[in-house]
Amino acid sequence: MKTSLYNDHVALGARMVPFAGWDMPLVYRGIIPEHLWTRAHASVFDICHMGEFEIKGATAEADLERLVTLGVASLKPGACAYGYLLAEDGGVRDDVICFRLAPDRFWLVVNAGTLAGDRDWIRAHLSPHTTFTDLSPATAKLDIQGPGARQGMEAAFGQALPPLGYFHFQEVTIQGTPCLLSRTGYTGEFGYELYVPANEVPRFWNCLLKSGQILPAGLGARDTLRVEMGYPLYGHELRLEWRPAGASRGRFMDMAKPFIGRESVRRELETGAYRVLVGLLLEGRMAGRAGDPVMKDGVGVGEVTSGLFAPSLNVAVALAYVDQAVSRPGEALAITVRGKSLNARVETLPLYKNGTAREAR
Amino acid sequence: MLHNPDDLKYTKTHEWVRTKDEEIEVGITDFAQHQLSDITYVELPELNRHLDAGEEAVVVESIKAASDVYAPIAGTIVEVNEALATTPEVINSDPFGAGWIFRMKPDHANDVDALLSSEAYEASLPAEH
Numbered sequence: 001m002k003t004s005l006y007n008d009h010v011a012l013g014a015r016m017v018p019f020a021g022w023d024m025p026l027v028y029r030g031i032i033p034e035h036l037w038t039r040a041h042a043s044v045f046d047i048c049h050m051g052e053f054e055i056k057g058a059t060a061e062a063d064l065e066r067l068v069t070l071g072v073a074s075l076k077p078g079a080c081a082y083g084y085l086l087a088e089d090g091g092v093r094d095d096v097i098c099f100r101l102a103p104d105r106f107w108l109v110v111n112a113g114t115l116a117g118d119r120d121w122i123r124a125h126l127s128p129h130t131t132f133t134d135l136s137p138a139t140a141k142l143d144i145q146g147p148g149a150r151q152g153m154e155a156a157f158g159q160a161l162p163p164l165g166y167f168h169f170q171e172v173t174i175q176g177t178p179c180l181l182s183r184t185g186y187t188g189e190f191g192y193e194l195y196v197p198a199n200e201v202p203r204f205w206n207c208l209l210k211s212g213q214i215l216p217a218g219l220g221a222r223d224t225l226r227v228e229m230g231y232p233l234y235g236h237e238l239r240l241e242w243r244p245a246g247a248s249r250g251r252f253m254d255m256a257k258p259f260i261g262r263e264s265v266r267r268e269l270e271t272g273a274y275r276v277l278v279g280l281l282l283e284g285r286m287a288g289r290a291g292d293p294v295m296k297d298g299v300g301v302g303e304v305t306s307g308l309f310a311p312s313l314n315v316a317v318a319l320a321y322v323d324q325a326v327s328r329p330g331e332a333l334a335i336t337v338r339g340k341s342l343n344a345r346v347e348t349l350p351l352y353k354n355g356t357a358r359e360a361r
Numbered sequence: 362m363l364h365n366p367d368d369l370k371y372t373k374t375h376e377w378v379r380t381k382d383e384e385i386e387v388g389i390t391d392f393a394q395h396q397l398s399d400i401t402y403v404e405l406p407e408l409n410r411h412l413d414a415g416e417e418a419v420v421v422e423s424i425k426a427a428s429d430v431y432a433p434i435a436g437t438i439v440e441v442n443e444a445l446a447t448t449p450e451v452i453n454s455d456p457f458g459a460g461w462i463f464r465m466k467p468d469h470a471n472d473v474d475a476l477l478s479s480e481a482y483e484a485s486l487p488a489e490h
Contacts, residue, residue: 031399031424285402309401
């Protein structure tokens with residue numbers, strides 16, 4: 001499938017790659033330059049492949065409360081929160097952001113690769129009077145991320161944006177078009193996720209790029225940015241075969257309310273019998289990759305789920321699940337890569353400490 | 362994309378070969394560096410190592426993946442590009458020049474003749490490039 005911006009990406013010289021059934025831009029000018037520009041200025045990412053569901057009605061809150069791990073009742077209109085969509089056995093079906101637009105109206109933003117499965121699963125678990133609408137085909141998503149995002153967008157659109165706290169959003173009208181603007185993102189930098197009608201997204205994209213303050217960035221930079229922050233990527237750090245205890249150590253889950261999968265998550269948290277997701281700092285440029293074993297004194301203690309050269313840290317890093325006994329910051333471990341042993345030290349997340357995501361701008 | 366220089370020889374696996382006196386210099390083509398995108402690490406071969414034609418000589422890591430570079434012909438490693446240890450990105454910026462990776466002394470100098478010409482190499486690339 002192609003997003004509404006496919007021709008714009010090709011015109012910009014993007015290298016297109018298949019991702020979750022979509023042809024997506026991997027890189028325009030270079031992954032590292034796009035990464036560094038995002039940290040220092042602002043970039044726009046085409047994220048139209050992700051899915052948006054609207055869930056509405058007097059019973060929507062109670063239905064969502066059972067479906068997702070985050071606390072829905074405590075979510076005020078204009079706020080959004082991150083959590084998991086679990087299977088009965090606690091396996092992670094997806095990680096989602098839940099937006100409350102009104103007391104009886106919600107959005108769930110879901111991953112592209114899990115969209116169809118999520119849709120069936122959610123519909124099968126809704127009360128008869130809760131309405132479900134898959135907004136994805138008609139909804140485009142642009143992520144504008146970086147310390148200069150607000151300034152760049154206000155200049156591009158010729159209008160002021162409302163002040164928004166982190167993980168808050170507002171329905172806004174931009175150049176006459178109704179949009180949803182959210183102070184969220186996947187880079188660790190200040191910025192927004194902007195939802196616009198799919199048929200209007202080429203106009204928004206080109207308007208944002210016109211001044212040169214905001215440059216396009218591809219999925220390559222999106223990955224390096226999120227790995228430096230320790231943000232999980234579904235299919236790497238989160239999987240249907242794994243429960244979420246080790247990914248978040250209990251965060252993003254309101255254990256005081258019943259939700260699908262809770263009993264198995266509770267058992268796991270109580271017994272402590274799970275590996276935890278940690279960040280690893282290596283010593284050189286050579287990187288471990290997903291699937292590479294993590295060792296302590298020659299014994300296997302974990303596995304890498306994402307690994308790459310981190311452009312802002314100028315060293316290779318990894319995300320890995322490791323035994324709790326070796327998960328403390330400072331712990332000296334090793335990753336076996338092509339028969340070589342690379343020293344790796346457990347480091348607190350985020351690996352990149354200077355992100356601006358929570359700053360007011 | 363850069364033109365593939367006519368004075369070089371090529372392999373189907375995207376190495377280029379420049380003959381210099383009794384030795385050959387080896388790198389990867391502009392097509393290959395473009396496919397890999399940002400190169401972040403090069404695992405260089407040991408000096409004096411003997412390699413058969415087609416044997417894995419080097420691992421080039423990009424942001425996304427690790428890829429092998431093969432010995433185009435049989436020979437012995439006589440020099441490696443030490444600059445790549447700190448600035449591997451020169452393979453991206455100057456693949457046919459400063460981005461050379463290693464030099465070999467061939468077992469048989471005329472093995473180079475059997476490699477691809479620039480035209481034959483270009484004909485082997487996917488049509489969209």
